[in-house]
Amino acid sequence: MKKILIVDxxxxxxDTISKMILTSEEYGVIKTIGAKQVISEIKKTKPDLFMIDxxxxxxxxxxxxxxxxxxxxxxxxxxxxxxxxxxxAIISESQIRKRLPNIKGxxxxxxxxxxxxxxxxxxxx
Amino acid sequence: xxxxxxSKKIGNSKEELIEQLRKTQVELRNSEKxxxxxxxxxxxxxxxxxxxxxxxxxxxxxxxxxPFVKKYLGYKPEDLVGKKCFYDLFHPEDREELKxxxxxxxxxxxxxxxxxxxxxxxxxxxxxxxxxxxPIFDKKGKFFGYRGVDTDITEKKESEQLLxxxxxxxxxMMIHELKAPLMNVVGLLDLLLYNKLSKExxxxxxxxxxxxKTIILEAYKIKNRVxxxxxxxxxxxxxxxxxxxxxxxxxYLKTLEPKLRILPVENNIRLKINxxxxxxxxxxxxxxxxxxFANVIENSVRYSKPKxxxxxxxxxxxxxxxxxxxxxxxxIANNNIPNVFKKFPLKQNLLIARxxxxxxxxxxxxxxxxxxxxxxxxxxSKRGKGTMVQFTLPRKxxxxxxxxxxxxxxxxxxxx
Numbered sequence: 001m002k003k004i005l006i007v008d009x010x011x012x013x014x015d016t017i018s019k020m021i022l023t024s025e026e027y028g029v030i031k032t033i034g035a036k037q038v039i040s041e042i043k044k045t046k047p048d049l050f051m052i053d054x055x056x057x058x059x060x061x062x063x064x065x066x067x068x069x070x071x072x073x074x075x076x077x078x079x080x081x082x083x084x085x086x087x088x089a090i091i092s093e094s095q096i097r098k099r100l101p102n103i104k105g106x107x108x109x110x111x112x113x114x115x116x117x118x119x120x121x122x123x124x125x
Numbered sequence: 126x127x128x129x130x131x132s133k134k135i136g137n138s139k140e141e142l143i144e145q146l147r148k149t150q151v152e153l154r155n156s157e158k159x160x161x162x163x164x165x166x167x168x169x170x171x172x173x174x175x176x177x178x179x180x181x182x183x184x185x186x187x188x189x190x191x192p193f194v195k196k197y198l199g200y201k202p203e204d205l206v207g208k209k210c211f212y213d214l215f216h217p218e219d220r221e222e223l224k225x226x227x228x229x230x231x232x233x234x235x236x237x238x239x240x241x242x243x244x245x246x247x248x249x250x251x252x253x254x255x256x257x258x259x260p261i262f263d264k265k266g267k268f269f270g271y272r273g274v275d276t277d278i279t280e281k282k283e284s285e286q287l288l289x290x291x292x293x294x295x296x297x298m299m300i301h302e303l304k305a306p307l308m309n310v311v312g313l314l315d316l317l318l319y320n321k322l323s324k325e326x327x328x329x330x331x332x333x334x335x336x337x338k339t340i341i342l343e344a345y346k347i348k349n350r351v352x353x354x355x356x357x358x359x360x361x362x363x364x365x366x367x368x369x370x371x372x373x374x375x376x377y378l379k380t381l382e383p384k385l386r387i388l389p390v391e392n393n394i395r396l397k398i399n400x401x402x403x404x405x406x407x408x409x410x411x412x413x414x415x416x417x418f419a420n421v422i423e424n425s426v427r428y429s430k431p432k433x434x435x436x437x438x439x440x441x442x443x444x445x446x447x448x449x450x451x452x453x454x455x456x457i458a459n460n461n462i463p464n465v466f467k468k469f470p471l472k473q474n475l476l477i478a479r480x481x482x483x484x485x486x487x488x489x490x491x492x493x494x495x496x497x498x499x500x501x502x503x504x505x506s507k508r509g510k511g512t513m514v515q516f517t518l519p520r521k522x523x524x525x526x527x528x529x530x531x532x533x534x535x536x537x538x539x540x541x
Contacts, residue, residue, distance in 0.1 A: 010305065016312035023321045055301045084304035109304060110311035110344065113319060 002124055005030040005047035007038050007064070009056040017051065020113045027120065035059035039067070042074055049124050050074075054083035062096075069102045078104040078123050082111070176254070176276035180261070183231070183270050185210040185224075197254075197277050199247030216243040216251060234260045234268055241278070253282040296358075303351050310344045350484055357468075357486050360493045367410045367497050371522070374439060374446065375403045381415060385422055385437075392431040396422070399438040407446040407518045413494045414518070418450070420487040421514045425452035428512065445500070445517035452513075457506040465504055466492045491516070499523040 004027050008014050011033055018029040030047055032038050035056055050068065054061035061081060068074040079102050097103055104123045107116065177198075178191035187209055190202035198214065212224040223242050230237050240256045258273025316322050318337045320329070329337070359365040378400055385396060418437075425435045433453035440447040457465065469485040488504075495502045495516050506512040 010309075012309050013305070013312075016309045016316075019316055019321065020312050023316070023319055055298075055305075084301050084308070109308040110348065111308075112311060112341070113315045 001026070001028045002048040003028045003030055003045070004049045004051055004120065004124075005032060005038065005041065005045075006051045007032045007035065007056070007061075008053040009034050010053075013053070017116070020116050021120065023113055024117045024120075026125075035061075035064045038064060042068075042071075046073065047077060049120065050077060050079045052079055052081055054081060054085065062100075065100050065103055069100050075102065078102060080105045080107065080119060080123060082107040082109055084109040176274050178272075178274050179211070180272045181211055181270050183268060185212055185227070185231075187211065188270060189272075197246075197252060197275070198244065214244045216245055219243050231260075231271065236260070241282075251279070252277065253279045296355075300351060300355055304348055307344050307348050311341055314341050314344075353484060353486055353490070357490050360490055360497075367413060369408050369410050369498060369522075371406050372409055372411055372414075374400065374405050374407065377411065377414075378439070380411075381418060384415065385418060392426075392429065394426055394429050394431070395434045397434055397436045399436060402439050402441055402446070405441060405446065405520070407520050408522050409498045409500075409518045410494075413498065417491045417494050417516065418448075420491050421450045421516075424487050425450060425454060425512065425514075428452065428454035428456075430454060441520070444521070445519055447515060447517050450514045451511060453511045456508040456510050456512055457504070458508055462504060462506060466502070488514075 004021055006014050006017050006021075006029060008017070014031045014033055018031050021027050021029050030041060030045060032041050035058060038050075038052075050065075052061040052064055056064075059067075061083070065079050065081070068077065068079065079100075081103055083106075085108075105119055107119055111119075177193040177196070178189075179187060179194070180189035182188050186207065187205045188207070190205045192202060194205065195201055212220055212227070215223050219242070227240070230240070236257075236259045238257045240258075242254055242256060244252045244254055246252050254275040255278045256273060256275050258271045261269045261272050263269050313322075314337050318329075318334060318341075320327060356365065378398060382398060422435060422437075429435065429452050435453075436449075436451045438449045438451070440449065465488050468489045488502075491514075492502050495518070498518060500516055500518040502514065502516040504512065504514050
């Protein structure tokens with residue numbers, strides 16, 4: 001079963017999204033709160049997909065994606081970014097993909113189960 | 126004695142200061158009569174002004190530049206006099222606009238004060254000046270040029286910009302805080318709807334399911350309204366970028382139609398598209414135009430009677446493509462028509478605002494967007510009959526590809 005690592009600074013959001021993913025019964029989840037926890041988690045396990053929130057205190061989602069890209073062991077693991085800010089407001093998707101090719105998709109919060117599963121399927125199925 | 130008075134006057138208003146400086150300049154140049162001590166005093170006064178003195182001719186070429194220019198711009202007077210015009214020093218991004226403004230002021234031959242302008246130091250760094258000037262005339266009374274002083278306000282300007290960045294960062298934080306909980310609202314309701322929150326199976330009635338769906342849609346309304354507020358602020362501050370492209374009408378409508386079809390589902394309202402022009406192009410930002418259509422149609426739906434039709438038609442004239450969105454709704458009273466493009470037009474009549482939901486920003490932002498794309502928007506309406514919103518977009522390219530030219534694209538650290 002493919003594993004998805006979820007990171008957000010809000011525990012409720014991490015719980016909600018992991019429950020949403022588990023409805024598909026095709027994916028397992030690793031729940032982390034904040035970027036630091038991700039960095040210690042990846043020493044133990046390698047997920048098949050990262051789901052990363054952008055606005056996190058300390059290390060934000062883009063910086064975290066950058067670090068994962070610059071780390072040999074995580075360089076090729078795809079990332080699905082999600083945020084309450086819309087993507088257009090941040091940077092154009094094509095621009096960010098050029099800079100960080102490990103980012104494979106973006107979801108604007110809030111999203112429904114159907115949209116989420118479809119997006120995940122399109123990246124790692 | 127007189128010189129003593131000048132130095133005392135430094136603390137006074139800017140206009141007085143300029144007047145004093147003007148006299149000082151004249152006196153400095155005709156200073157044969159003055160003693161060395163007097164000259165020294167005058168020089169001290171000029172030195173102590175946070176700026177430099179200049180004179181330009183009618184075309185803007187420097188005819189005199191005070192020695193302190195070096196302190197502010199890195200150039201020596203001889204680098205500028207007879208060689209450069211004042212607008213050569215402006216920041217290239219602002220040059221054309223500021224040049225236009227200054228020469229418009231020159232035409233009036235009046236004093237001007239605190240004209241804020243961005244310049245480039247010889248080293249390349251940005252310097253902000255507040256410029257004040259007075260017209261000069263020769264003995265026969267013929268307009269000769271301008272004389273004035275540029276005061277350095279770079280420090281003030283930079284701290285203002287820092288404050289603005291802080292404010293923007295704060296706003297993006299607030300937006301995030303407002304929107305983030307909606308993820309949990311929508312996610313958990315969706316889980317409830319799919320019956321996935323507990324292991325025990327639980328059947329919801331049709332009514333219950335519909336209520337959950339409604340709550341999800343309401344949560345999305347909150348999200349959309351927060352987005353609209355942010356978008357409006359960005360448009361007003363000219364921070365929203367426009368990417369104007371050549372668009373083929375029939376192709377554009379083909380991509381637009383399915384997106385608009387999902388809008389008018391309430392009250393059995395139908396949407397009809399009438400396009401008699403096939404092979405013609407126009408210039409617009411496709412995403413922004415989509416937002417214009419969505420806003421106009423959202424309004425039409427809101428004010429439409431059940432089971433009526435909203436018609437989009439496309440026409441043309443020599444210069445423009447004309448889009449018309451017509452509804453069979455309640456219409457707008459004549460005296461309210463001039464207000465519809467204003468921000469929050471319904472605030473004068475809170476009763477109406479209560480009856481019909483919405484922020485009162487839709488047409489206001491449509492007008493800004495259409496005008497930024499070199500078009501025009503107007504509205505015709507008859508009480509009880511319906512409303513027609515008409516907007517035009519140019520068939521020929523106007524201005525640059527990117528209408529927005531004042532600031533370069535910036536990506537602040539908080540990704541707003």
